[in-house]
Amino acid sequence: xxxxxxxxxxxxxxxxxxxxxxxxxxxxxxxxxxxxxxxxxxxxxxxxxxxxxxxxxxxxxxxxxxxxxxxxxxxxxxxxxxxxxxxxxxxxxxxxxxxxxxxxxxxxxxxxxxxxxxxxxxxxxxxxxxxxxxxxxxxxxxxxxxxxxxxxxxxxxxxxxxxxxxxxxxxxxxxxxxxxxxxxxxxxxxxxxxxxxxxxxxxxxxxxxxxxxxxxxxxxxxxxxxxxxxxxxxxxxxxxxxxxxxxxxxxxxxxxxxxxxxxxxxxxxxxxxxxxxxxxxxxxxxxxxxxxxxxxxxxxxxxxxxxxxxxxxxxxxxxxxxxxxxxxxxxxxxxxxxxxxxxxxxxxxxxxxxxxxxxxxxxxxxxxxxxxxxxxxxxxxxxxxxxxxxxxxxxxxxxxxxxxxxxxxxxxxxx
Ligand code: AMP
Numbered sequence: 001x002x003x004x005x006x007x008x009x010x011x012x013x014x015x016x017x018x019x020x021x022x023x024x025x026x027x028x029x030x031x032x033x034x035x036x037x038x039x040x041x042x043x044x045x046x047x048x049x050x051x052x053x054x055x056x057x058x059x060x061x062x063x064x065x066x067x068x069x070x071x072x073x074x075x076x077x078x079x080x081x082x083x084x085x086x087x088x089x090x091x092x093x094x095x096x097x098x099x100x101x102x103x104x105x106x107x108x109x110x111x112x113x114x115x116x117x118x119x120x121x122x123x124x125x126x127x128x129x130x131x132x133x134x135x136x137x138x139x140x141x142x143x144x145x146x147x148x149x150x151x152x153x154x155x156x157x158x159x160x161x162x163x164x165x166x167x168x169x170x171x172x173x174x175x176x177x178x179x180x181x182x183x184x185x186x187x188x189x190x191x192x193x194x195x196x197x198x199x200x201x202x203x204x205x206x207x208x209x210x211x212x213x214x215x216x217x218x219x220x221x222x223x224x225x226x227x228x229x230x231x232x233x234x235x236x237x238x239x240x241x242x243x244x245x246x247x248x249x250x251x252x253x254x255x256x257x258x259x260x261x262x263x264x265x266x267x268x269x270x271x272x273x274x275x276x277x278x279x280x281x282x283x284x285x286x287x288x289x290x291x292x293x294x295x296x297x298x299x300x301x302x303x304x305x306x307x308x309x310x311x312x313x314x315x316x317x318x319x320x321x322x323x324x325x326x327x328x329x330x331x332x333x334x335x336x337x338x339x340x341x342x343x344x345x346x347x348x349x350x351x352x353x354x355x356x357x358x359x360x361x362x363x364x365x366x367x368x369x370x371x372x373x374x375x376x377x378x379x380x381x382x383x384x385x386x387x388x389x390x391x392x393x394x395x396x397x398x399x400x401x402x403x404x405x406x407x408x409x410x411x412x413x414x415x
Pocket of ligand 1: 081119121122123126277278279281302303304305307
């Protein structure tokens with residue numbers, strides 16, 4: 001019997017791995033600039049961690065979590081999202097007693113038994129940030145900006161920021177009451193899923209893809225926010241605008257997890273179709289306390305890297321290729337070509353050559369495919385003149401350069 005990967009999982013082959021490595025590098029660069037420190041958490045946790053934090057009535061916990069009993073009879077779950085694990089680690093290691101404020105990031109695999117479709121897998125990766133210990137609106141903004149900065153770094157310029165506030169435990173119940181009254185009249189028209197959510201999680205009905213068009217006249221939560229939540233949201237919006245971030249107010253944005261308070265936001269790439277959210281996040285001021293810690297305001301986001309890769313592919317963002325590709329013609333030139341290749345690699349450049357004895361035309365095609373910035377062509381004429389032909393693949397211009405790795409390196413560096 002031939003084995004196949006499990007439904008909703010997939011292999012990432014070398015051609016794509018490069019993109020992932022580049023993305024991870026950019027994540028680490030961006031997080032360094034914003035002073036977020038990396039945390040790594042286990043793949044599985046006690047299932048109860050997620051029912052207590054993500055929420056027992058959420059789709060993630062009710063329908064999608066991979067749970068199992070281990071040989072010791074413990075109820076475990078493959079982690080469906082990162083925030084609960086990070087907060088658990090924060091509490092378990094007493095981070096709050098080491099410093100009042102922590103900024104963390106992670107790149108982790110997540111597992112959810114959802115119906116696989118474009119942009120939705122059962123195993124996927126998230127880049128997340130969590131900042132614990134501040135209620136400042138500047139922190140909400142910093143987090144949103146960090147995400148946008150990351151998208152810019154990887155060449156994704158078509159990301160929109162959708163934003164809303166879902167209030168706090170003081171003002172949300174009043175809104176829920178009004179929303180329920182409104183929804184009660186609409187209930188017969190709503191889908192079965194929303195009918196179920198009406199009792200358990202009415203806010204989630206607002207972002208149901210099926211019913212959303214019928215709910216355009218739903219009451220806006222903004223009109224029900226308490227003074228503290230309203231002031232906070234107004235401040236976040238005003239700072240974002242000052243920073244030149246174009247935001248889309250989305251009164252129906254509620255996010256699927258229980259722990260959010262105040263600001264919620266999503267990064268959206270409209271062209272991706274049904275699964276167009278590339279990331280989402282917000283404040284979760286009550287979560288640390290719910291999980292047994294002290295009152296600790298916090299905020300964060302999770303960006304779905306698989307969808308980011310999809311969006312990059314659609315936009316045709318090619319990740320940077322190698323610095324140079326050596327093309328040679330004949331045995332003698334191959335000898336020289338190989339030593340130039342190795343000398344340039346030794347001083348830090350990334351390079352490649354053909355190892356299959358192909359024609360010049362085929363070698364040029366490989367060079368193109370590799371994304372090389374330069375092609376170093378060494379023919380017999382060049383060899384006699386102790387020169388190489390250097391082709392700039394971006395501009396198409398060609399020039400002769402002395403056959404010396406330092407000279408070639410100098411020209412390549414000027415690219
Ligand atoms: P969430 O934790 O549900 O807020 O998701 C945050 C981000 O993770 C989403 O915006 C998606 O980009 C990504 N994501 C969530 N679920 C999946 C999935 N099943 N497959 C791929 N990416 C996902």
